[in-house]
Amino acid sequence: MGEQVAVRTRYFDEELLRAVAEGCEQVVLLASGMDARAYRLDWPGRTRVFEVDLAEVLAFKAAVLRNAEPACERVEVPTDLRLDWPRALREAGFAPGAPTAWLLEGILYALTPEAAHGLLDRVTSLSAPGSVAAFEHLPDNPALRTARTAISADMANLWLGGPEGEPDRWWGRHGWATQARDVREVAAAYGRPAPAAFDPARAGSGPGWVGTARLPRTE
Ligand SMILES: C[S@@+](CC[C@H](N)C(=O)[O-])C[C@H]1O[C@@H](n2cnc3c(N)ncnc32)[C@H](O)[C@@H]1O
Incomplete structure (x- = not known):
């Protein structure tokens, strides 16, 4: 799991910075958790990064990062x-009329196919x-199940599959x-093992x- 997280971290860093360079001045990290990209990446001026997660998770992170800029x-x-998060996002200053770079990292596989499509609809x-x-x-597979079970019983049941x-x-x-x-293939391009x-x-494995x-630009 650690190797996969390393690969996705760099891939998402690169893709978000590319999207911002292509004109997305707002970035939304859905289920942001402890994502530190707002602090870590070299964002161009005017970039706004919205971190969407549960209040207690964001409060914990704010306390840990209180001295970070x-x-x-x-x-x-x-x-x-699960609630009306689009409204919360708009009230926080998100502009629906402007192109957005979204990140769905560590979230889709924890949703049922129906819930994942509901999230994509929104x-x-x-x-x-x-x-x-x-x-x-990341469709589930026996190797992933074994790895999760070795971490904890709660982790073992986390995978609901995401979209099929x-x-x-x-x-x-x-x-x-x-x-x-x-x-x-992405791991190999980064010089990392599969x-x-x-x-x-x-x-x-799987x-x-x-x-x-x-989302294509209209002419
Ligand atoms: C596996 S972590 C992924 C965190 C981060 N995106 C990453 O990849 O490092 C899943 C995140 O989803 C958040 N989460 C779970 N259920 C949620 C809900 N109902 N509403 C908002 N966030 C939720 C958790 O608080 C947690 O931060």
């Missing part, structure tokens, strides 16, 4: 993704043409064009992807 305009959005309804969404797609099938198809259903890349749970040479979806 964000490298952008960082906006906390304490809300529950992301789509808030996205102006030219918006970008970086995501991962190829990412191109499920993003396509919401009108987005997708480029998904095999986790192994994460074990996604290495076909290992018993119990496929995994990181990818970027784009």
Whole structure:
């Protein structure tokens, strides 16, 4: 799991900075958790990074990072993704008319297919043409289950699968064009080993992807 997280971290860093360079001045980290990109990345001026997570998680993070300076305009959005979070996001200053770079990291696989599509519906309804969404797609497999169980019983039950099938198809259903890349291929491009749970040479492994979806600009 650690190897996969290392690969996705760099991939998402690069894709978010690319999206901002392409014109997305607002970034939304959905289920941001302890994501430190607002502090860590070299954002161009005027970038606003919205961090959406539960209030107690954001409060814990704010306490830990009280002496750190964000490298952008960082906006906390304490809300529950099961409730009316689009409203909370708009009230925090999000501009639905402007293109957005979204990050869905460490969240889709913890949702049922229906809940994941519900989340994508809401992301789509808030996205102006030219918006970008970086995501991962990690169908469960025996190696991942073994790794989770070794961490804790709660972790073992976390995987609900997310959307089913190829990412191109499920993003396509919401009108987005997708480029998904095999986790192994991205790891190799970074000079890293294939994460074990996604290495076909290992018993119990399965496929995994990181990818970027784009909502076409209208002419
Ligand atoms: C696996 S962590 C991912 C964190 C971060 N995106 C990353 O990859 O490092 C999942 C996050 O989802 C958040 N979360 C879980 N349920 C949520 C809910 N109903 N509403 C908002 N956030 C939620 C948790 O607080 C946690 O920070």
